[in-house]
Amino acid sequence: MAEAEFSTLVEVSLRVNGERVSRRVEARRHLIDFLRLDLGLTGSHAGCEHGVCGACTVRVDGEIVRGCLTLAAQLDGADVWTIEGLSDTGEVRDLQQAFVARNALQCGYCTPGMLATCADLLERSPAPSRAEIREHISGNYCRCTGYEAIIDAVETVAAARRAATGQVAIGQATIGETAE
Amino acid sequence: MKGASLAYARANDVSHALELWRRAGPDARLLAGGQSLLAGINLRLNEIPGLIDISRIGELRGVADLGDRLRIGALTRHADLQADPLVAAHAPAFAQAAPLIAHAAIRTRGTIGGSLAYADPAAELPACVLALDAEIVLRAEAGERRVAAENFFLGLFETALRPFEMIVAVEVPKIGPNRRHAVLELARRSGDYAMAGLVLAADVAGGRLHDVRLSYFSMGPAPVLARGAMAALDSDEGVEAACAALGTDLDPVADLQGGPEMKRHLAGVLLHRAVAGLLGHSPVSGGNHGRG
Ligand SMILES: Cc1cc2nc3c(=O)[nH]c(=O)nc-3n(C[C@H](O)[C@H](O)[C@H](O)COP(=O)(O)OP(=O)(O)OC[C@H]3O[C@@H](n4cnc5c(N)ncnc54)[C@H](O)[C@@H]3O)c2cc1C
Ligand code: FES
Ligand code: FES
Numbered sequence: 367m368a369e370a371e372f373s374t375l376v377e378v379s380l381r382v383n384g385e386r387v388s389r390r391v392e393a394r395r396h397l398i399d400f401l402r403l404d405l406g407l408t409g410s411h412a413g414c415e416h417g418v419c420g421a422c423t424v425r426v427d428g429e430i431v432r433g434c435l436t437l438a439a440q441l442d443g444a445d446v447w448t449i450e451g452l453s454d455t456g457e458v459r460d461l462q463q464a465f466v467a468r469n470a471l472q473c474g475y476c477t478p479g480m481l482a483t484c485a486d487l488l489e490r491s492p493a494p495s496r497a498e499i500r501e502h503i504s505g506n507y508c509r510c511t512g513y514e515a516i517i518d519a520v521e522t523v524a525a526a527r528r529a530a531t532g533q534v535a536i537g538q539a540t541i542g543e544t545a546e
Numbered sequence: 547m548k549g550a551s552l553a554y555a556r557a558n559d560v561s562h563a564l565e566l567w568r569r570a571g572p573d574a575r576l577l578a579g580g581q582s583l584l585a586g587i588n589l590r591l592n593e594i595p596g597l598i599d600i601s602r603i604g605e606l607r608g609v610a611d612l613g614d615r616l617r618i619g620a621l622t623r624h625a626d627l628q629a630d631p632l633v634a635a636h637a638p639a640f641a642q643a644a645p646l647i648a649h650a651a652i653r654t655r656g657t658i659g660g661s662l663a664y665a666d667p668a669a670e671l672p673a674c675v676l677a678l679d680a681e682i683v684l685r686a687e688a689g690e691r692r693v694a695a696e697n698f699f700l701g702l703f704e705t706a707l708r709p710f711e712m713i714v715a716v717e718v719p720k721i722g723p724n725r726r727h728a729v730l731e732l733a734r735r736s737g738d739y740a741m742a743g744l745v746l747a748a749d750v751a752g753g754r755l756h757d758v759r760l761s762y763f764s765m766g767p768a769p770v771l772a773r774g775a776m777a778a779l780d781s782d783e784g785v786e787a788a789c790a791a792l793g794t795d796l797d798p799v800a801d802l803q804g805g806p807e808m809k810r811h812l813a814g815v816l817l818h819r820a821v822a823g824l825l826g827h828s829p830v831s832g833g834n835h836g837r838g
Binding site for chain 2: 393502
């Protein structure tokens with residue numbers, strides 16, 4: 367019983383935006399404070415800190431979570447992606463461009479969480495209806511823009527991605543035919 | 547707001563968790579999905595000296611087929627219930643209820659064990675286990691015991707759990723070929739706790755319902771079986787008679803979501819919709835939310 371004693375400080379080793387990070391964290395430290403204060407990744411925002419507003423939404427092990435309702439101490443071995451990493455890899459570039467084009471942000475406070483949530487939706491559902499988009503972002507509050515422009519932006523990106531992957535699929539079919 | 551300083555320990559398995567808990571004392575808490583507990587800690591609602599993180603105990607997660615029933619591990623997440631093929635086939639109420647709980651980014655971490663232990667009167671899963679006549683499997687260092695859902699929810703945020711006792715699983719009978727489930731609720735916005743909600747389970751044969759089980763949530767301090775309405779539907783007295791019986795079955799208390807009169811009215815509206823849905827008169831859809 368030597369291991370796993372109670373402690374107010376916890377060692378964690380995880381990946382953040384693809385890079386290995388090892389830190390000793392306070393047990394009460396939630397993921398957003400860990401990212402912002404310990405790692406200097408200030409793209410993730412804390413709003414309400416009790417699960418209601420969605421400003422803290424980030425990706426952990428392939429799924430979106432509330433950063434304010436996840437302790438850093440729980441994340442030993444986890445794979446965390448924030449808006450910084452999602453921007454650097456270009457994964458959400460089309461969403462970001464569509465948000466700008468449609469005026470889907472003003473102050474931008476909700477935007478990193480909103481983008482993580484929208485990217486999650488498009489990964490699971492390539493052709494979401496407006497009602498499905500609305501439902502998926504129901505846990506992300508935007509206090510300035512209103513939601514119509516955000517839904518427009520997501521719809522536009524979904525259509526553009528379908529068009530692009532449609533071309534890829536045709537390309538693969540052609541290759542398949544010649545190979546046979 | 548930030549939580550107060552606290553101690554943390556990660557449990558490797560169930561007996562380890564129970565041992566850590568005993569050593570930390572009764573005020574320490576098990577940390578499952580954290581979707582209720584960490585919100586309370588951030589708000590400093592209660593002083594919690596220590597957390598025992600059970601979220602990595604593999605034996606507590608997932609759904610198993612036991613022949614005549616399903617065993618749903620305590621750490622099975624709301625998102626798992628939503629997607630699990632065994633749940634969809636054999637206990638569809640859970641699959642219907644899960645998307646109504648909170649939002650996508652909360653369902654990826656919130657667990658069925660946490661929801662039942664927390665026993666929020668407006669929560670969907672407690673009402674599901676009640677209507678589906680499930681058993682809650684509990685473990686303490688002294689051993690395991692089973693409590694029928696009907697005897698588990700005692701009052702406002704109050705359950706039959708004893709000190710140092712945890713939920714390890716829920717066991718629920720599989721549905722027969724004629725059995726149908728409906729989970730309906732009314733909420734102001736998608737993901738909000740419901741103003742009123744029900745879980746209806748019944749065999750459908752000969753154009754009527756048999757062996758009806760009907761529970762309500764957000765109607766009082768704990769989820770409640772509507773026995774009068776169940777009897778009225780069982781004896782084919784019709785939905786109006788069942789709605790009349792709700793008058794004595796339910797004793798809603800006013801909360802942030804509305805007063806007792808409105809809740810009573812909504813209970814009847816939902817029952818009409820649920821019965822019509824099971825009888826195939828109109829589609830049963832999971833929720834009915836105001837537009838956000
Ligand atoms: C914004 C928001 C909206 C929400 N909306 C809804 C909703 O509409 N409907 C709904 O039902 N819920 C809702 N929830 C709550 C959510 O479903 C939680 O996931 C659930 O109540 C608790 O599950 P958890 O696994 O996160 O438990 P935790 O938060 O980890 O724990 C909750 C409590 O249960 C205890 N506990 C946990 N697991 C066990 C166990 N196995 N045995 C014994 N005790 C245990 C803990 O010690 C703690 O006291 C919402 C939460 C938020 C933040
Ligand atoms: S800061 Fe996490 S939901 Fe508001
Ligand atoms: S852009 Fe300001 S909160 Fe959404």
